[in-house]
Amino acid sequence: MTVPNLVGAGLIVIGAGIGLGKIGGSAMEGIARQPEATGKIQTAMIIIAALLEGLAFGALFLGK
Amino acid sequence: MRVFKKSIDLAATLFILLFSIGVSASATSDEKEEGPINTQEEVEGYILHHIKDSHDFHLFSYTNDEGERKHVGFPLPVIVWSSEGLVTFMSSRFHHDDSGHHIVEAGGTRFAKLHSKIYELESDAEEIKLDEEEHPVNAHKVLDFSITKSVFGMLLIGILMLVWFGGLARQYKNKQIPTGFGRILEPLVLYVRDEIAKPNIGHKYRQFTGYLLTVFFFIWILNLLGLTPFGFNVTGQIAVTAALAIFTLIIYTFKGNRDYWEHMLWMPGVPVLIRPVLAVIELAGAFLIKPFSLLVRLFANISAGHIVVMSLIAILITMKSELTVFGSGLLSFVLSLFITLIELLVAFLQAYIFTMLSALFIGMAVAEHDHGHDHDEESDAEEVRADFI
Numbered sequence: 001m002t003v004p005n006l007v008g009a010g011l012i013v014i015g016a017g018i019g020l021g022k023i024g025g026s027a028m029e030g031i032a033r034q035p036e037a038t039g040k041i042q043t044a045m046i047i048i049a050a051l052l053e054g055l056a057f058g059a060l061f062l063g064k
Numbered sequence: 065m066r067v068f069k070k071s072i073d074l075a076a077t078l079f080i081l082l083f084s085i086g087v088s089a090s091a092t093s094d095e096k097e098e099g100p101i102n103t104q105e106e107v108e109g110y111i112l113h114h115i116k117d118s119h120d121f122h123l124f125s126y127t128n129d130e131g132e133r134k135h136v137g138f139p140l141p142v143i144v145w146s147s148e149g150l151v152t153f154m155s156s157r158f159h160h161d162d163s164g165h166h167i168v169e170a171g172g173t174r175f176a177k178l179h180s181k182i183y184e185l186e187s188d189a190e191e192i193k194l195d196e197e198e199h200p201v202n203a204h205k206v207l208d209f210s211i212t213k214s215v216f217g218m219l220l221i222g223i224l225m226l227v228w229f230g231g232l233a234r235q236y237k238n239k240q241i242p243t244g245f246g247r248i249l250e251p252l253v254l255y256v257r258d259e260i261a262k263p264n265i266g267h268k269y270r271q272f273t274g275y276l277l278t279v280f281f282f283i284w285i286l287n288l289l290g291l292t293p294f295g296f297n298v299t300g301q302i303a304v305t306a307a308l309a310i311f312t313l314i315i316y317t318f319k320g321n322r323d324y325w326e327h328m329l330w331m332p333g334v335p336v337l338i339r340p341v342l343a344v345i346e347l348a349g350a351f352l353i354k355p356f357s358l359l360v361r362l363f364a365n366i367s368a369g370h371i372v373v374m375s376l377i378a379i380l381i382t383m384k385s386e387l388t389v390f391g392s393g394l395l396s397f398v399l400s401l402f403i404t405l406i407e408l409l410v411a412f413l414q415a416y417i418f419t420m421l422s423a424l425f426i427g428m429a430v431a432e433h434d435h436g437h438d439h440d441e442e443s444d445a446e447e448v449r450a451d452f453i
Contacts, residue, residue, distance in 0.1 A: 043259075043263075043420075046413075046416075046417065046420070047417075047420060047421070047424065050361065050417040050420070050421060051357070051421075053361055053365075054356075054357030054358070054360060054361040055357065057357075057360045057361055057364040057365075058356060058357060058360050060364070061360050061364060
């Protein structure tokens with residue numbers, strides 16, 4: 001792996017980390033506000049996290 | 065109860081057996097570490113070799129007292145379409161050679177195996193020659209239909225699933241309650257139907273539940289198989305995940321209704337000038353991005369998991385001089401146990417996400433009514449009433 005590749009991989013991971021953190025944080029907040037909606041919030045959270053993960057992996061894969 | 069206990073015993077025995085194979089495999093790679101060979105490069109080689117598919121089922125290898133390298137495992141059939149037509153032979157004829165030196169004559173032509181791929185030598189070539197990038201210059205690739213390790217794993221799981229789920233289905237004909245192993249499967253089947261298919265697809269869920277169940281269990285069981293020390297890495301093969309993603313693509317493309325295509329190609333409620341631009345984006349999304357994200361997610365997650373587990377096991381070798389055998393062994397055991405437990409979760413989660421997103425994409429394509437725009441007030445009210453009923 002060359003240096004630009006590694007820097008790019010790092011940037012992707014930073015971006016994905018911010019995204020996942022926001023999703024997780026909002027989900028936590030939502031669950032704390034409305035514990036009875038936990039199941040629905042978790043499902044939606046996992047879907048969004050999966051979409052984000054797909055994007056991040058796609059970028060990592062193309063940059064390999 | 066006694067049957068249950070017996071099967072627990074059987075499971076425990078199997079587990080210990082598997083574990084001992086795994087231990088002996090890592091122990092043998094440990095022994096090879098003497099001499100001037102670069103340890104890190106060799107570990108990398110091992111890991112990359114494991115990630116790839118292989119033509120024989122290799123359990124472990126060791127060096128005996130005479131300094132001979134012994135391989136334990138069994139060969140698998142090689143089936144290739146060469147210039148002489150269909151040729152089959154057992155992979156044992158390559159004698160575990162992966163560098164293209166061992167040439168096999170079969171079906172009137174000659175083959176060599178290089179980096180887990182089978183090449184057919186040109187008619188005048190004596191031995192395989194490589195250029196600077198390690199690609200052969202006097203041999204070409206052949207269409208490879210071999211029963212490789214991954215194909216073997218998929219066939220195995222396919223047969224197992226037929227037995228398990230066929231048995232479960234048969235049990236419902238006689239009585240309403242499944243017995244034996246079916247009791248573990250039934251709640252999982254209901255989970256996929258009620259939590260994945262129904263909420264995402266809506267009332268047309270029935271015709272897609274079969275596909276979703278198949279994909280869910282196929283991916284999950286293969287992910288779990290990848291965590292056994294047999295060294296399968298089926299769902300970490302990009303070809304396998306691509307095929308699964310293409311199945312989903314085919315289903316939501318051909319089952320898509322008029323609304324779906326209208327919203328993709330000539331969406332109502334959008335200024336006419338913007339429609340072609342959006343249509344291009346939508347088409348790219350439906351035919352490239354959705355399947356690509358499905359296949360890359362599964363492939364990357366499982367491959368990354370395997371690489372991490374193997375790297376942690378390799379601590380045993382790479383950090384032996386710093387931490388002594390006991391220290392590096394303890395460290396690698398604790399870390400790899402921890403990661404393997406997480407991988408158990410990932411195995412389920414990835415199967416769940418693949419199925420969930422497949423259901424979501426299918427649900428988007430078959431969704432019946434759209435909201436607002438070209439409906440008049442009355443039909444909207446009717447829809448609301450219909451929803452209540």
